[in-house]
Amino acid sequence: MLSLRDVNPQQREAIKTVDGPLMVIAGPGSGKTRVLVYRIAHLISIGVPPYSIIALTFTNKAAKEMKGRIRDLVGEKSSSLWMGTFHSLCARLLRYECSKLGFEKNFSIYDTQDSLNLIKSVMSQLGIPTQQFNPSAIQNRISRVKNQLLTPEVCTAQAADLFEEKVAAVYTRYQIRLKENNAMDFDDLLLHPIHLFTTHKKVLSDYQDRFRFILIDEYQDTNHAQYVFIKLLADKFRNLCVVGDDAQSIYAFRGADIRNILDFERDYIGGKIIRLEQNYRSTKTILAGADQLIKKNGGQINKNLWTDNRQGEAITLLECEDDKDEGERISRRIFADIQSKKHDFKHIAVMYRTNAQSRSLEEAFRRNSIPYTIVGGVEFYQRKEVKDVLAYLRCLVNPKDNESVLRIINYPNRGIGAVSVKKILHYAAQRVLPLLSVLTETKDIGGLSEKTKNACASFGSLVEKYNKLRQQISIGELARALVDELGILRIYKDEGTSESMSRWDNVQELLSGISEFDASREKATLEDFLQEVSLVADVDRWDTSFNAVTLMTLHSAKGLEFPTVFITGLEEGLLPLYTPQFENNDVEEERRLFYVGITRAMERLCISRAHLRFRYGDLSYQTPSRFLDEIDSSLIVIDTAGASPTQSKFRTNGILRQRKRATRTDRETGSPYFTDVDPHVDYTSDEEKILDVGSLVEHEYFGRGKVIYVTGKGDTTKAVVDFDSVGRKNLMVKFARLKLL
Numbered sequence: 001m002l003s004l005r006d007v008n009p010q011q012r013e014a015i016k017t018v019d020g021p022l023m024v025i026a027g028p029g030s031g032k033t034r035v036l037v038y039r040i041a042h043l044i045s046i047g048v049p050p051y052s053i054i055a056l057t058f059t060n061k062a063a064k065e066m067k068g069r070i071r072d073l074v075g076e077k078s079s080s081l082w083m084g085t086f087h088s089l090c091a092r093l094l095r096y097e098c099s100k101l102g103f104e105k106n107f108s109i110y111d112t113q114d115s116l117n118l119i120k121s122v123m124s125q126l127g128i129p130t131q132q133f134n135p136s137a138i139q140n141r142i143s144r145v146k147n148q149l150l151t152p153e154v155c156t157a158q159a160a161d162l163f164e165e166k167v168a169a170v171y172t173r174y175q176i177r178l179k180e181n182n183a184m185d186f187d188d189l190l191l192h193p194i195h196l197f198t199t200h201k202k203v204l205s206d207y208q209d210r211f212r213f214i215l216i217d218e219y220q221d222t223n224h225a226q227y228v229f230i231k232l233l234a235d236k237f238r239n240l241c242v243v244g245d246d247a248q249s250i251y252a253f254r255g256a257d258i259r260n261i262l263d264f265e266r267d268y269i270g271g272k273i274i275r276l277e278q279n280y281r282s283t284k285t286i287l288a289g290a291d292q293l294i295k296k297n298g299g300q301i302n303k304n305l306w307t308d309n310r311q312g313e314a315i316t317l318l319e320c321e322d323d324k325d326e327g328e329r330i331s332r333r334i335f336a337d338i339q340s341k342k343h344d345f346k347h348i349a350v351m352y353r354t355n356a357q358s359r360s361l362e363e364a365f366r367r368n369s370i371p372y373t374i375v376g377g378v379e380f381y382q383r384k385e386v387k388d389v390l391a392y393l394r395c396l397v398n399p400k401d402n403e404s405v406l407r408i409i410n411y412p413n414r415g416i417g418a419v420s421v422k423k424i425l426h427y428a429a430q431r432v433l434p435l436l437s438v439l440t441e442t443k444d445i446g447g448l449s450e451k452t453k454n455a456c457a458s459f460g461s462l463v464e465k466y467n468k469l470r471q472q473i474s475i476g477e478l479a480r481a482l483v484d485e486l487g488i489l490r491i492y493k494d495e496g497t498s499e500s501m502s503r504w505d506n507v508q509e510l511l512s513g514i515s516e517f518d519a520s521r522e523k524a525t526l527e528d529f530l531q532e533v534s535l536v537a538d539v540d541r542w543d544t545s546f547n548a549v550t551l552m553t554l555h556s557a558k559g560l561e562f563p564t565v566f567i568t569g570l571e572e573g574l575l576p577l578y579t580p581q582f583e584n585n586d587v588e589e590e591r592r593l594f595y596v597g598i599t600r601a602m603e604r605l606c607i608s609r610a611h612l613r614f615r616y617g618d619l620s621y622q623t624p625s626r627f628l629d630e631i632d633s634s635l636i637v638i639d640t641a642g643a644s645p646t647q648s649k650f651r652t653n654g655i656l657r658q659r660k661r662a663t664r665t666d667r668e669t670g671s672p673y674f675t676d677v678d679p680h681v682d683y684t685s686d687e688e689k690i691l692d693v694g695s696l697v698e699h700e701y702f703g704r705g706k707v708i709y710v711t712g713k714g715d716t717t718k719a720v721v722d723f724d725s726v727g728r729k730n731l732m733v734k735f736a737r738l739k740l741l
Helices: 009-016 032-045 060-074 076-080 086-101 112-126 135-147 152-158 162-180 188-199 201-210 224-234 284-294 323-341 355-367 384-397 402-408 418-430 435-444 450-469 475-486 488-495 498-519 526-534 584-598 626-630
Strands: 022-026 053-057 082-085 108-110 183-185 213-216 240-244 272-276 315-320 348-352 372-375 549-553 562-567 601-610 612-615 618-621 636-639 647-652 655-665 672-677 696-699 703-711 718-723 727-732
Touching: 009 032, 009 272, 022 032, 032 053, 032 060, 032 076, 032 213, 032 240, 053 060, 053 086, 060 076, 060 082, 082 086, 086 188, 086 201, 086 224, 086 526, 108 112, 108 402, 108 526, 112 135, 112 162, 112 183, 112 402, 135 162, 135 188, 135 224, 152 162, 162 183, 183 188, 188 201, 188 224, 201 224, 213 224, 284 315, 284 584, 284 601, 284 626, 315 323, 323 348, 323 355, 323 562, 323 601, 323 612, 348 355, 355 372, 355 549, 384 402, 384 450, 384 475, 384 488, 384 498, 384 526, 402 435, 418 435, 435 450, 450 475, 475 488, 475 498, 475 526, 488 498, 498 526, 562 584, 584 626, 696 718
Parallel strands: 022 240, 022 272, 053 082, 053 213, 108 183, 213 240, 315 601, 315 636, 348 549, 348 562, 372 549, 562 601
Antiparallel strands: 612 618, 647 655, 655 672, 696 703, 703 718, 718 727
């Protein structure tokens, strides 16, 4: 029998509650992973067949770690357990069942960039100008409606304006093109299983019988499509266990719906609720600060976090002159932390709200010889040279994948120009044939030179050759031979620049990754490898053994922990981040995001703000984040070395200015807003008046409003104005013709 002596009473109850719906509300650092691991091991130990269990996580990294821990507890019999991300397990299911939906099992999975390229192609085909309609905006809207389970037909019928009409038209043609390419995008991996279950009741019943026990991690971050998929799968036996924390719901921008966890008791009547409130990670001080902050949010599941850990030191607030000073001060703190705590660099993380903030931090770390690694940025599998090689491999697996063929038809250069490609595409479309299949028939295509026809035939023969080799050699050997024949590595080496050598390194790393994948599996296939890399996240490739400070966005920090954590940019407009449609719900999500960052810290937490920061190319005064006032001052010690919170000197446009900060309160919303003005400096000319945060203005069309954010200077000044009639608008002040009231 599985020993449970290492778990507390609440954890034990969650582990041993086998039948019926169960929601485990797991505060940060409360051992939710331990509960999931032991619960699965317990099910297996009492006789539940591992193949009857499906566990859905939000990262492949988490799934891999949990599988290893389960194997340590119950042995190799756990290998038939289905565990992975929603997308990876749905892709696995579709490999078995996709023929019922008109796909072949060797379908390609298009990532965000592949999808965007196809959308641009569809827009060109439909004559929709990309200058007028942003392809990324259309892509985002299509993704949103897919996650709402809306079909192209419904979108067409519901289109309320010109943009929605264009989205519906692109969506309709985009789905057709995907099917022609025998491809699915990320959203399809959730959409198609739901369509399969609702149109093939026998298939749904079979999978309900198969997966009698369902476990979901990070349930607060599920979207509507994931919610429906789980609802269908759990409907027969209702042995559903969801683990999550509404206070850590931070992915609304990706479609996550916090109502899924808030409404669990309504959706699964009679379900049991267990709260894990003991924190094993953070000091009492850090936990108290996090708890005070998150309690400012309304409409949340009640929980009282506590810990037996030591009190710990106060939270440090760095008051910095600017973002450069912020980087330098953090660098000094890192060295001090290593010396005083005897930590390694890998025990330290620096977190920020936006990727752009990493620039000044990276510069400071390079100046101070601090090793660092970035989680995020340009992901490895999104790099051009890597995607080029993967496109060749995808063509071998899925000959119908026209987008992959188009990517490499003239790479390396074969002399097949854009005009020739257009003619070949037209010929293939007329005959309703995949692009790859007509490359050996180019003699029948008018307007192509003999050289182009030979190049096309050579390309087609190359793909055919390696398709045959797939049956004879390992995938590692296959990839290496293909890259060698193409001469890609030689091209980068001959070029000899630092950038080309970096590309050379990346291709070599890809080849090593394929060989490693091959060696780690008994029957490794190219299809399996391509599916795995298409669904990998940036955090999945994070090497924790490398002794370096970790730089990451707050969103990437979910589920991680570090002895020392720095959170930068505690300023209005940055954290919380202002968007044109900034509303109270956004404030609550931003607060949850800060809460997630705080609760990553185990022993030491340091937060920072700058008085000046370069944003959008302009140097602008920053005002303290409202969140700083939401943590009791007794928990915070302010470090003003190098910058005074009340009076600091800054050099802007060659003028030395004395700056004073005045704080006021918005009586209508209760939110603080700030103005950074020197009473001794006249910022206005005779013709203009100052436009300040809090100013009341009137617009010709929008009416009366209040300025809530100002950035830039001179002709580039921008303002966010909250109008009584239409809400918040982003305006270029030069053209807005605002009347100051």
